[in-house]
Amino acid sequence: MTASRGAGAFRPVVLVPHLIALGLYTLAAALALAPFAGLRPAPRALGLGVPLLGLAAHVIGVARLTSFLGVAPTLSMLALFLVALQAASEGLFRASAVGVFTGPLATGLLGLALLIGLAPEGPPASGRGAWSILHITVSVFGLAMLALAFIAAALYLLQFRELKAKRFGPVFRLFPPLERLDQLNHLALVLGFPTVTLGVLLGFGVRYAGGASVDAAQVVWGMLTWVVLGWAVGVRVVRHWAGRRAAFASIASFAAVLLVYVALKLAAPGTQRFL
Amino acid sequence: MSITVLGVNHRTAPLEVRERFAHEPREVPASLARVLAAGARGGVLLSTCNRTEFYLAEPDEAVPEAVWAILSERLGGGRSASEYGYTRRDRDAVRHLYRVSAGLDAMILGESQIQGQVRDAWETSKAQAGPVLHRLFQSALLVGARVRSETGLATGAASAPSAAVAVAARIFTRLAGRSALILGAGDMAELAATCLASEGVRVTLVANRTYERARAIAEQLGARALTLDEAWEHFTHADIVLTSTAAPHAVVTWDRVAPAVARRQGRPLCILDLGMPRDVEPAVAQLENVFLYDIDDLQAVAAQAAAERRDDIPAAERIVGEEVERFWAWYGGLVVVPVLKEFRERLDQVRAAELERALRRLSHLSPDDRGEIEHFSHTLLNKFLHQPTIALKEAAQAGRGYGMLEALKRLFGLERRDDP
Numbered sequence: 001m002t003a004s005r006g007a008g009a010f011r012p013v014v015l016v017p018h019l020i021a022l023g024l025y026t027l028a029a030a031l032a033l034a035p036f037a038g039l040r041p042a043p044r045a046l047g048l049g050v051p052l053l054g055l056a057a058h059v060i061g062v063a064r065l066t067s068f069l070g071v072a073p074t075l076s077m078l079a080l081f082l083v084a085l086q087a088a089s090e091g092l093f094r095a096s097a098v099g100v101f102t103g104p105l106a107t108g109l110l111g112l113a114l115l116i117g118l119a120p121e122g123p124p125a126s127g128r129g130a131w132s133i134l135h136i137t138v139s140v141f142g143l144a145m146l147a148l149a150f151i152a153a154a155l156y157l158l159q160f161r162e163l164k165a166k167r168f169g170p171v172f173r174l175f176p177p178l179e180r181l182d183q184l185n186h187l188a189l190v191l192g193f194p195t196v197t198l199g200v201l202l203g204f205g206v207r208y209a210g211g212a213s214v215d216a217a218q219v220v221w222g223m224l225t226w227v228v229l230g231w232a233v234g235v236r237v238v239r240h241w242a243g244r245r246a247a248f249a250s251i252a253s254f255a256a257v258l259l260v261y262v263a264l265k266l267a268a269p270g271t272q273r274f275l
Numbered sequence: 276m277s278i279t280v281l282g283v284n285h286r287t288a289p290l291e292v293r294e295r296f297a298h299e300p301r302e303v304p305a306s307l308a309r310v311l312a313a314g315a316r317g318g319v320l321l322s323t324c325n326r327t328e329f330y331l332a333e334p335d336e337a338v339p340e341a342v343w344a345i346l347s348e349r350l351g352g353g354r355s356a357s358e359y360g361y362t363r364r365d366r367d368a369v370r371h372l373y374r375v376s377a378g379l380d381a382m383i384l385g386e387s388q389i390q391g392q393v394r395d396a397w398e399t400s401k402a403q404a405g406p407v408l409h410r411l412f413q414s415a416l417l418v419g420a421r422v423r424s425e426t427g428l429a430t431g432a433a434s435a436p437s438a439a440v441a442v443a444a445r446i447f448t449r450l451a452g453r454s455a456l457i458l459g460a461g462d463m464a465e466l467a468a469t470c471l472a473s474e475g476v477r478v479t480l481v482a483n484r485t486y487e488r489a490r491a492i493a494e495q496l497g498a499r500a501l502t503l504d505e506a507w508e509h510f511t512h513a514d515i516v517l518t519s520t521a522a523p524h525a526v527v528t529w530d531r532v533a534p535a536v537a538r539r540q541g542r543p544l545c546i547l548d549l550g551m552p553r554d555v556e557p558a559v560a561q562l563e564n565v566f567l568y569d570i571d572d573l574q575a576v577a578a579q580a581a582a583e584r585r586d587d588i589p590a591a592e593r594i595v596g597e598e599v600e601r602f603w604a605w606y607g608g609l610v611v612v613p614v615l616k617e618f619r620e621r622l623d624q625v626r627a628a629e630l631e632r633a634l635r636r637l638s639h640l641s642p643d644d645r646g647e648i649e650h651f652s653h654t655l656l657n658k659f660l661h662q663p664t665i666a667l668k669e670a671a672q673a674g675r676g677y678g679m680l681e682a683l684k685r686l687f688g689l690e691r692r693d694d695p
Contacts, residue, residue: 163445166572168572243542
């Protein structure tokens, strides 16, 4: 996931849909958080409809991007996939509480992307566009899945704590059942891991095909992260971990991804490349 | 003439205290006998997980002391039960029972289970209740039914058994197809099992101290019967365990169930302890993926549903108020009749004695004249009694007869008890 600098400024066709999406995501986040502030929960149609409208606007905005390279487009896509997964979780698992995390997170990521600057910073190198897009899309989608697994695990632990402590407040009433959160975590982790793996392999392929070298630190740390993620999936699938232990494993693996990313970005700062 | 209730409830005493006061049905007659021996015309003991209340007809001054002594003995440790208690008299006592029966005084507003518990208390105490309390409890059941049919106070899942379903639904994705194990043969467990079964939960095992009782319930629920000792190993496979034994101490202990729970591979286990006293050792809740809830917890959950029923409180209170006045009118009228009869007899004795004395002095009168004088005395007495009789009956109808009756008894020295 690399980008090259160049001319370019905010274009309305990119900016306006992104701003609309940002507004709708903010509203969706507010709707998701409102019941925890003692307000009446929004109707399900509204809770699902607002982020979906934002998602539609966001898809239009992302489709108008001339380059997917760089931190800002990646963050924008991550926000898009998070909202898409939020809607899927609500639709398939009735896990509307996922929006408590994904709502503010997607809003923050999209806002950050806009602050960094979504306009193309230069033309993509010829011949790599399709594979780069595939690599970025698959990687970011995998990352969003891992984030969803993390969110489901966090929700699980919160609900677990409330149930154990016999507190029957908003978390008890508004969060999905423990078992459903466990299933969501399992599914997101099991799908997210191979997706991220595929995305990373595509990235290596794109780099080698383009004759670009891959930083040794990225390879080493990337492998270590992959091993941690693989362990989290392994204990679930092979050793049949479930519940709290599996939630902790999922959180640990996602934390490893984040830490390694932050460490690598600190080592090589800049917004031209996502990694 | 008076009706008094003395007791403790969930507002005045914590669960640990209330469970000490709780009476088994077989213990009720003995406790009531002690209270009645202290001087009361009738008694009913209402003992549930939320309250232990003695309803008493015409209690003497020594009766409250007897009630608190019984409860203090159960409390132990030299503590006085009266610290947790309350007393309501006359109309307030009637209103209290009506509110209890209607679910207005329940931990879960509008809870319907109390209706059956009031009926059970009445049935259990029937031999010692006396006519006034018979009538009071009969009417309390009617008031409860009226409130539930005419208001929305009973809508929603606000009872402990339905709260059990709500809690289980926060643990499991789907309740349909889950397996439940029932320990004990208590009514609450049976009710909760019925609620869970309506959600598709399969009651697969019923265990009880006595195998025969377990078999009887198991047959009703289409389950297999076990003895308690056989039940522990099934904690590995059951999703939900309902307990409601009559044991005086915890039967589900860490030692008994921890090995079975360890084999669950992280699957959650929901234990609903509906027993009073509690059947499950609190330490069991520390086991990984075990979620233990006792009756207080479930009632807290159900209390949330009750919050939605608050709009119906004024209508329910209005019905209770109407019915209290109706009962009190009946009660007042009930005691007016014998007092009026005695009042009339007493005055008639005076009339007859004075007539006889007068006629002795007027021996020269003809029989017709004597008859006329006797008729005059009757008429005069009737004229004198007419207005007080009407006033007293009207006051009784309006529920104000009690005070006038007391005044009448004092003014005319009527000593006879106003037994209904």
